[in-house]
Amino acid sequence: MKTKFFLLLCLTALLFAGLGTQRDYWSAAPYRTEAAYSNISRVATDAQGSLYTIADSKRSLIKVNPDGELVYSVSSNADALPGTIQLFDGIATDEQGNAYVLLAVLDSYGLKVSGERILKVSPDGETQQVLYEAAYAASENLLRVGKIQGLSVKEGAVHFFRKEVDTIVLFRLAAGGGAPEELRTFALPANRYVSELAGSDPNSFYFTSKRGRLYAVDATESPTMLYPGEGTVQLNFPVQVFTNDGRHVYFIDYHEAAVQRLDAGQPHYPIQSLLRYTQLTEQFGDVEWSDFTNLYVGNGKITVATTDQIIEVDPTGRVTHWTSTYRYPTATIWMRYAYWALILAAAASSFATIRHLYVHLMKRRISLLVKQLGVIVPIILAAMVGLSYSVYDSFTNEMKEEMRGQLMLLAGNGKHLVDGERLERLNSPLDFMSDDYQAIKLRMNDLLSQAGENRDGLYSTVYRYIDGNLYIIMDDDDSVTMFRPFLTSEENLLVLEKGQIVSGEWEDATGEWMYALGPLYNASGDIIGIYETGKDMNGVRQSHLKILSDVLGMIALIGGVILIVITVMTVYLISSIRRLRRSVNLIASGEWDTEVDIRTRDEVAELGERFNMMASSIRRYIREVTGLSESYFRFVPQQFLNVLGKGNMTQVRLGDQVHRTMTVLVCNMRDFSEFSSTLTPEDNFRFINSFLKVFGPVVRQHGGFTSRYLGPGMLALFPNDPGDALKAAVKMRETLATYNGFRDNSGYRAIEIGISIHIGDVMIGIIGEEQRMEGSVVSDQVRLAGELEKASGKLGAPILLTEEALAACKRTVRLDYRKLGAVQLYGESRTIELYDVYEGDPEPIRRLKRETQRQFEDAVMLYQSGRFYDAREAFVGVVKKNRDDLAAKLYFFACDHYYQHGVTQDWNGALKIE
Known part of the structure; x- marks a missing residue:
């Protein structure tokens, strides 16, 4: 039971560990096959056509493969320090499928920027590496936006701008990390107030000013205004500026509600509207569109993000594809179902573990303290949770x-x-x-x-x-x-x-x-x-979460104090009950003089006084009953009553009987008639009682009981393990050696016993009449065991086993024995396979039987196959080595007879014993 509980406990622990390690697959709706984009702020693509978005209000980086299937989703707050909020604020990709994201670290209110990082995310999203990190002082007063802008990848390196008060610094950072290389520092002219930057060439990049102007920077220190024209006053303002070739500049114009492209390589910098909001509403009238938020140019297409949609446009401005959702991989969906299966398995395993602990290990008995806490703890926890939530x-x-x-x-x-x-x-x-x-x-x-x-x-x-x-x-x-x-x-x-x-x-x-x-x-x-x-x-x-944490902590502290007080009070209150229980256990274990001393001056103390009175009465009654029971058990063994299913003699009725399989052991002294003729009747009784006093307890010690005495012998039954009978027989042989030693020291001659063991169905019950009853066993198996005991002397087998008994005993006992073959007793038509257990023989005889066992058993097989001459010669060889082997001699005479006179028609291969 304990092994099963341990295995259940280990299984439950493994299941909960699996729930912890695979918690990313948790989903309240595992059947969902797709998810919608929400609050997109940045978009990018890579050479393989995968789509990257910064969504969920800058809290998620999502990568989707060209088939629209989710590759990974990374949270911006995965490693955020307490009291900070981290948001994604820029993205670029390389040809290998790595993503480079700008991560802004803000205060707990999401207002002030205290630092920025550039992270490299592997193509599968499993690993993230910090390539660059910058910390800012509170006095710089950076609100929601840091200093790093224009994140891009060129020739395997990351390029980015760092915007200072009056300068712009372009850096080049190796894709593997390290110190960034400063490519150019550009001093801003007065009143430019940089808003956004784009490009990666130190001699050709672009920036917009807070005054709605777009400038180009070349190798000189004087920027060229590209948009709008000089002296023009208008409300148009280029935002989300992007360039991939250094010549064409793409941006979003909210006044025009359009994605614009400016050609910086032509005179007067012509502007082309690639995608207008009105174009979307006319082409896709059944779709609710939101504002443009970001754009990216690469792989021959322009990718535009709205708040909740991704739009692909070719260089001419034609919409080639749009989507508002992405699909979950099939493996992810199945893993979500598997996670739910794991939840159910963990619940079932937990229930089985608790049930096993309660039913089997604790035997459905639980401490009063555990019961009280089992009721109070859930109530307190529920009250704490309810109060905390309230x-x-x-x-x-x-x-x-x-x-x-x-x-x-x-x-x-x-x-x-x-x-x-x-x-x-x-x-x-x-x-x-x-x-x-x-x-x-x-x-x-x-x-x-x-x-x-x-x-x-x-x-x-x-x-x-x-x-x-x-x-x-x-x-x-x-x-x-x-x-x-x-x-x-x-x-x-x-x-x-x-x-x-x-x-x-x-x-x-x-x-x-x-x-x-x-x-x-x-x-x-x-x-x-x-x-x-x-x-x-x-x-x-x-x-609010901090408040919830504080409330939970305070209520948990109060709840813990309450539980401790309840526990201490309960332990004090039940300490007297435990003393009373210990006294009850002592009395139950036979310590009748036990008394309990309780000084609590309450109902339990009164119960203790009544217990002492009861214990006194029990002691008196036990003395009387014990004397009577001992008298009864001298005539009817306790094991006999147990087999009948009776607790004591008062329950026995004439005709009570039980039919069951038992192991029968017959032990008898050999040549007792000749031995007893030399004794007086008084000496005979003394000898028989002495014999039974020595050998009878061996039966009880091995789980058996004596059904009846056979003079200096007994018929014993073993209701449990058949191996107990064989162990008892070997012990009897060992006891015989000691017993004969005592007789020899007293001047008496040694005696010999024979033992047979058989297993089979017996009928055990009460026979007699109303005024005189006795326990008896009725079975042909008992008669056969008695006949086999008689034959054991002729076969020279101190312990003789039938094949059925040996098969049952071999499961629990490993002793030396040899096969005697099929034997047919006098008056019997059936043959019986018998075995000689020589474990209890004296050492010289045991050694000789062990040395000749193979030769003896081979000779038996020759005899049974009718090869009498060969068998006779083999038995001669056994007798030459062991002259006291009576079984070999019997076989020798039988072989010689059959060899000279032949066999009768009814010969069945068995050794006949008269």
Whole structure:
């Protein structure tokens, strides 16, 4: 039982270990074959046609093969330190299928950037290597965007720009890591305010400014403005700038709602619209499209990302393919089903382990302490979980409502914070960092505590409302451009048309937010814009999880203290019960003088007093019953009653009987008639009692009982293991040697015994009449065992076994024996296969039988096959070596007779014994 429990325990541990190691395959819906893209911010492809996306609001890097099947999905927060949020912010690929991603490390509110890393992700996503790492001081006040931009791969090396206050540095980094090589440091002209960078050639790259201008940088120190034309005032603003050949520049224009391509190699830098939002809505009218978010050019195609879709465009601008989903690999789906199977197997194994422990090892008995804790612990755990959830839910909801109220209050104060007249003078991206812009920005930073430091995750955005269109003017996210169009919604219209203050939650490619909107007015009282303030929900969520962790920790501590108190009290209360139980066990084990001493002065103490009274009565009764039982068992053995299924003599009834298979042992003294004739009747009785006193206990010691005495002998039955009878017979032979030694020392002659062992069905029961009954056994097997005991002397076998008995004994006993062959007793028509167990013979005889065993058994086979002459000669050889071998002599005379006179028609190959 313990082995089975250990195996179940090991199996359960292995199953739960498998659940832990394969937890990536957990899915509440394993039958799902595909997943939808969500909040895509970056896109790239490789030479094999695989698609890479940064999705889920910058929290996931997803690789899909050309067939649309998921290769891997990597989380940005896999190794995030406590109190930080990590988001993917750029991606590039090489020809081998490695991905190089830019990872931004932000504070717990998702606002301030404290560092950046460039990671190399292997083609299968299994390994990630940090190639470059940069740490930033809090005083640099980097909001949501770090300094690294323009990540690209060229000639097997990673290229990237590092944007400083007044310079741009282009680095080259080996694909295996190491220190980056500085290719060029470019000093920015005044008032350029770099927004984005693209390219990898130190003498030919591009950047955009916060004022909506696109510049080309060559070997000189003076950048060339490519877009828009000099002196032109417009709201167009190139974003997500990309180049793959150094000549053609691709970008997204939100004003035109289009993907544009500019040819820097031609005069006047012609611009071509490759893909327009209206083109998508006309071509795919049944699809709901969202804003363009990113683009990538490679492998002869242009890959454009919207918030939830991927679009492929050829160089002419024709849409060749689009998708909003990717498929899970078949192996992944099956592994998810397998994980559920593993969950069910772990549950079943746990149940089987607990059941086995309860049913078999603990025998369905469980400590009162365990039972009490088994009830209290789940209740306390359930109460703790319920209380924790209730406190957490109530507290977080209250916090969210309080935060919503604070945000609405801040949004409502926006009209006092933002000078409407200054806001009206901001009419194009060229007004970036103008006096009006800086004045508004300064007041916003002052409101949000210490010039932008220690904001607790608060952000602010100002929108300008012009001719029915809404534009972003300034935002704490450094990647957001000035005068980016913003779609009007029902909430925006409530602010713009009715001047209401509204709040809500929003999720896009850059993250999840809780926000509040308030109207901004000009001097005439007209609404000219919206002031938005809010918090990143990633930070709020981490704050809530910290609260949950604290609540759980506190409640767990309280619950632990409660459990300890309950345990101590329970142990104290049941200590008296345990003393009482120990006393009961002592009495049950036969220590009748046991008494219990309980001093708790309660109901248990009273129970202890009653126990002592009961113990006293039991002791008195046991003495009486023991004396009576011992008297009974002198006449009817306890084992006899056990076989009948009776507990004591009072349950025995005339005619009670049991039919079962038992091992029969007959032991008798040889030549007792001749021996007893030399003794007086008194001496005969003394000898018989002395004989039985010596040999009778051997039967009991080996699990048997004596059914009846045969003078100086006995008929014994062994109801359990047949090997017990053989062990008892060998022990009797050993005891005989000691017994004869005592007789020799006393001047008496030695005696000899014969033993036969047989196995078969017997009928054991109670015979007699109502006033006189006795236990008896009725069976032809018993009669046969008695006849075999008589034949043992003629065969020279102190212990004679039938073939059935030997087969049953061989499973548990290994002794020396030899095969005597088939024997036919006088008056019997059947033959019996007999064996001579010479383990109990004196050492000289045992040695001779062992040396001649092979020759003897071969001779028996010759006899049984009718080769009497050869058998006779073989038996002669055995007798020459062992002159006391009576079985060999019997066979010799039989062979000689049959050789000279032949056999009768009824000869069956058996040795006949008269």
